[in-house]
Amino acid sequence: MKKTKHTKGSLEVICGSMFSGKSEELIRRLNRATFARLNIMTFKHSLDKRTAVEHVASHNGNTISAIPLENPTEIISLVLPETEIVGIDEIQFFPLEIVSVVCKLIDSGKRVVVAGLDLDFKGVPFGCMPLLMSIADEVTKLKAICIDCGNDAHFTQRLVNGKPAKFDDPIILVGAQESYQARCRSCHSIDKQPLF
Numbered sequence: 001m002k003k004t005k006h007t008k009g010s011l012e013v014i015c016g017s018m019f020s021g022k023s024e025e026l027i028r029r030l031n032r033a034t035f036a037r038l039n040i041m042t043f044k045h046s047l048d049k050r051t052a053v054e055h056v057a058s059h060n061g062n063t064i065s066a067i068p069l070e071n072p073t074e075i076i077s078l079v080l081p082e083t084e085i086v087g088i089d090e091i092q093f094f095p096l097e098i099v100s101v102v103c104k105l106i107d108s109g110k111r112v113v114v115a116g117l118d119l120d121f122k123g124v125p126f127g128c129m130p131l132l133m134s135i136a137d138e139v140t141k142l143k144a145i146c147i148d149c150g151n152d153a154h155f156t157q158r159l160v161n162g163k164p165a166k167f168d169d170p171i172i173l174v175g176a177q178e179s180y181q182a183r184c185r186s187c188h189s190i191d192k193q194p195l196f
Contacts, residue, residue, distance in 0.1 A: 009110040011102060013133050015118035016142035018156040019182045023056055023089055025142065026115040027064045030087045040085045042066040043075055045093035047174055056089040072098040075105070085111045092116035092126040093172065099131050120171050121158035121180070124194045144182030153182035157189065167192040 046068040056066045091114040120126045144153040158165035
């Protein structure tokens, strides 16, 4: 008798700077899955309260329902057996335990699609993102437009009273255009260079 092989899922990582369209791309992929009559569930970190708390929202106004939470291990108990695709937005805000949660979802056969900032405002790899990008089946790195020169932007510039934030400022500050700008490498400004 031939043994049936368990099919594992996959991981797609959507990353880039602020205003590069990460949430928009996540919403697009999840909407396509819905049109294909696949069962989806979407999560986001509860820190993200820029728009509706129970939705992932893009900067151009598209939304999709989402469950906000802080503890990533809750995702495992909330995902329904019939769920085929799990979307997670602002994944960089979750602690490193999110990586093992994502791996468990993949092992159980789920297609996992996540979106998040790959670099923080200092230009340093952000939280869990380097690990997720390294184990992903597919990585999509999106670019924004530099607010200063119009070139492709890979960096997120945090502003405090209209001036670049300091390197030693806290990593997490939820905000949008009032606090952040997309910048290219040449226009990104920070008072200290990160040590890797």
